[in-house]
Amino acid sequence: MQGMVVAVVPAAGAGTRLGGARPKQFLPLAGRPLLTRTLMVLEQTPQVHAVVVVCPPGGEDETRRTCVEPYGLAKVAAVVPGGAQRQDSVAAGVAAATKLGAKWLVVHDAARPLAKPELFARVLAAAAHTGAAIAAVPAADTIKQAGADDLAEATLDRSRLWLVQTPQVFERGLLERALAQAAKDGYYATDEAGLVERLGEKVKLVMGSRDNIKVTTPEDLALAQGMLGAATRVGQGFDAHRLVQGRRLVLAGVELTHSSGLLGHSDADVATHAVMDALLAAAGLGDIGQMFPDSDPAFAGADSLELLTQVVQRLAREGWRPAQVSLTLLAQRPKISPHYPAMRAKLASALGLEPEAVNLAASTTEGLGFVGREEGMAAWATAVIARS
Numbered sequence: 001m002q003g004m005v006v007a008v009v010p011a012a013g014a015g016t017r018l019g020g021a022r023p024k025q026f027l028p029l030a031g032r033p034l035l036t037r038t039l040m041v042l043e044q045t046p047q048v049h050a051v052v053v054v055c056p057p058g059g060e061d062e063t064r065r066t067c068v069e070p071y072g073l074a075k076v077a078a079v080v081p082g083g084a085q086r087q088d089s090v091a092a093g094v095a096a097a098t099k100l101g102a103k104w105l106v107v108h109d110a111a112r113p114l115a116k117p118e119l120f121a122r123v124l125a126a127a128a129h130t131g132a133a134i135a136a137v138p139a140a141d142t143i144k145q146a147g148a149d150d151l152a153e154a155t156l157d158r159s160r161l162w163l164v165q166t167p168q169v170f171e172r173g174l175l176e177r178a179l180a181q182a183a184k185d186g187y188y189a190t191d192e193a194g195l196v197e198r199l200g201e202k203v204k205l206v207m208g209s210r211d212n213i214k215v216t217t218p219e220d221l222a223l224a225q226g227m228l229g230a231a232t233r234v235g236q237g238f239d240a241h242r243l244v245q246g247r248r249l250v251l252a253g254v255e256l257t258h259s260s261g262l263l264g265h266s267d268a269d270v271a272t273h274a275v276m277d278a279l280l281a282a283a284g285l286g287d288i289g290q291m292f293p294d295s296d297p298a299f300a301g302a303d304s305l306e307l308l309t310q311v312v313q314r315l316a317r318e319g320w321r322p323a324q325v326s327l328t329l330l331a332q333r334p335k336i337s338p339h340y341p342a343m344r345a346k347l348a349s350a351l352g353l354e355p356e357a358v359n360l361a362a363s364t365t366e367g368l369g370f371v372g373r374e375e376g377m378a379a380w381a382t383a384v385i386a387r388s
Contacts, residue, residue, distance in 0.1 A: 001128040003103025007042050007051045007075075007167075008093035011035050011063070011110035012082025023056060024215060025110045026066060030228040030387065031319025034215060035067045037113035037228070042106075043075050045117040047124050050077040050100050053110075054093040057081040087188050087195075091179045098172065105175050107192050108167040111215040114227060119209060120167050126204045127169035134169070134193045135208035136162040165208040168192050174201060225387055232323060232386045235282025239273040240370075240378035251329065251336070251377075252360070253305040253346030258334050262377060265294035269304035271329055271379045275347065276304075276311045278383035283320050308350040315385060322351040323386040329362040330371045330378040336362035 011025040025035035032040075035053070042048050053076055055063040060079045068076045078096045082089030090107055097105055104127065106120065119135055126133035139161040147153035168191065170178075178195035182188065189195050193203045215221050225231055247261025252271040262268035276288045285291075291314070292299045292307055299307070312322060325347065329336055340360045348355045365371045371378060 001047065001104060001124055004101050005047055005049050005104045005106060005124065006077075006097035006100055006102035007048045007106040007108055008054065008090060008097055009035070009038060009042070009051060009108055009110050010054045010082060010086055010089040010093060012054050012056050012089040013086065024221075025055075026062075027221070028319045028387070029113060029215075029221065029224055032071065033067045034113055034221075034224075035063070035110045036071050036073070038108065038110050038115075039068065039073050039076060040071065041113065041115055041117060042108070042120075043073050045120045047121055048075065048106060050097075050102075051075045052078045052080060052093045052096045052100070054080055054082040054089040085188055087179070087182065090192060091183070094172070094175060094179060098176070102172050104169060105172050106167050106169050107175075109214055112166055112212055113215065114209075114224060115165075115167065115212045116209065119212065123167050123169045123206045126206045127171070130202060130204045131171045131174050132169070132193065132196050132201060133204040133206050134191075135165040135167055135212065136205045137165065137208045137210055138162055162205055164191055164193065165212050165214075166191075170196060174199075232384055233282040233284075233320075235278045235280070235383050235385070237274040237277025237279070237281060237287075237381040237383070238378070239270045239277060240376055241268045241270045241273075242376045243374060249334075250304070251331075251339070252327070252343035253303075253350070254339050254342045256334055256339060260374075266292070266299055266302040266307065267304050270377050271327055271343070271381075272304035272308050272347070272350075274379035274381035275325055275327060275351075275383065276308055278325070278381040279311050279315060279322060279385060282383050282385045283315050283318055285314065285318065305346060305350045308347075312351060319387060320385045321387075322353055322357075322383060324357045324359075324384040325351060325353070326359040326382045327361070328380045329360070330365055330380075331362060332364050332367065332372055332374045336360075 026033050029037050042051050063079050080096045123133050123135050139158040143156045144152040145154040182195050241262035241264050243260045244263045245260050249256045249258040249261040250267045250269045344355045344358045348358045370376050
């Protein structure tokens with residue numbers, strides 16, 4: 001295909017059917033904004049040279065700041081405000097693409113994050129021969145035409161029916177003419193191909209993918225989440241600290257009366273440290289030594305529950321939340337079980353969980369090893385995290 005290819009991504013809608021507090025393009029999908037997931041596919045499509053994002057009016061800076069710049073999306077050449085209808089937003093994107101020198105236009109829904117680069121390549125190749133091509137899949141189900149009161153009045157011949165998707169690719173001049181004619185006539189279509197067909201031009205149907213879903217409802221979002229990767233992850237954490245005289249003994253945020261305490265750069269809360277490591281491991285974010293290095297004086301004597309809160313916030317930024325924690329303490333003395341309720345409450349509060357989602361257990365190791373000799377204490381933790 002000769003000439004510059006620019007993708008126009010209309011993302012100016014409110015997404016009210018998804019029911020979120022924000023437009024759906026900004027909602028997290030597998031840890032990143034839905035719009036970002038869509039733009040990442042275009043970034044990986046070599047046939048696309050530049051991208052124009054059409055966002056809600058006044059949301060240009062937020063779109064760049066939240067969906068583009070943090071992810072190194074170098075192909076995004078413009079972010080422009082959209083209009084009242086999708087067609088108005090596409091027209092605004094086409095105008096920006098024309099300024100970039102586009103010869104070919106790829107229109108792709110912001111809410112279709114699962115399209116593959118090879119699908120864009122196939123549709124672009126078909127458009128090079130016809131001037132217009134779109135992704136679509138043959139209708140697989142029987143289709144009824146409804147009349148009054150939702151009563152079926154006809155069964156359509158599905159052998160000639162296709163379900164339309166994006167990407168849709170057009171020679172720039174052709175789509176410009178179609179948009180101009182529609183604006184003159186006050187006509188709105190549900191897709192760009194409909195405007196081109198209205199001019200009497202032919203549009204090539206290219207086999208799309210049934211995975212190329214459009215995220216419209218909460219069920220769609222959950223489905224896309226599952227298709228992009230596991231909705232939950234599990235991580236393990238371990239920590240051990242030496243017992244010394246003159247230190248407080250803090251376990252899971254609760255101070256216990258004991259003849260010695262745990263030595264460490266922070267408050268040496270071995271239980272909370274194990275939980276933090278388990279959470280970070282589940283999210284693939286390293287460990288507490290990387291996040292809170294003991295060489296940093298800012299963490300000297302730090303309250304480990306406050307550090308746990310920071311870990312939970314870090315997970316949230318990556319699109320994860322704690323779902324369940326299981327913790328086993330290894331200590332010869334003092335007796336731990338009387339403190340379980342207070343420990344569970346402290347951990348649950350920091351994790352944003354109900355106490356029932358935090359399980360505690362303890363073992364004396366039957367006098368074996370450094371724990372049995374009361375030289376130190378240790379803790380194992382397992383954490384389950386879920387997509388937020």
